[in-house]
Amino acid sequence: MHEHYKLDGVYTGxxxxxxxxxxxxxxxxxxKEKD
Structure with missing residues (x-):
């Protein structure tokens, strides 16, 4: 799930x-599943 950090730059737009x-x-x- 490190991809989330990679998209950090995209989050600015x-x-x-x-x-x-x-x-x-x-x-x-x-x-939901964990719950």
């Missing part, structure tokens, strides 16, 4: 929302 949405979906899924 608008695409940040696009990637954030994808990461959030994955994170929610993981949290």
């Amino acid at each position: 608008e695409p940040k929302f696009k990637y954030h949405d994808e990461f959030q979906a994955s994170a929610k899924e993981t949290k």
Whole structure:
């Protein structure tokens, strides 16, 4: 999951929302399973 850090530069622009949405979906899924 180190890719998140690599995209740190991308987060500075608008695409940040696009990637954030994808990461959030994955994170929610993981949290659901852990819950």
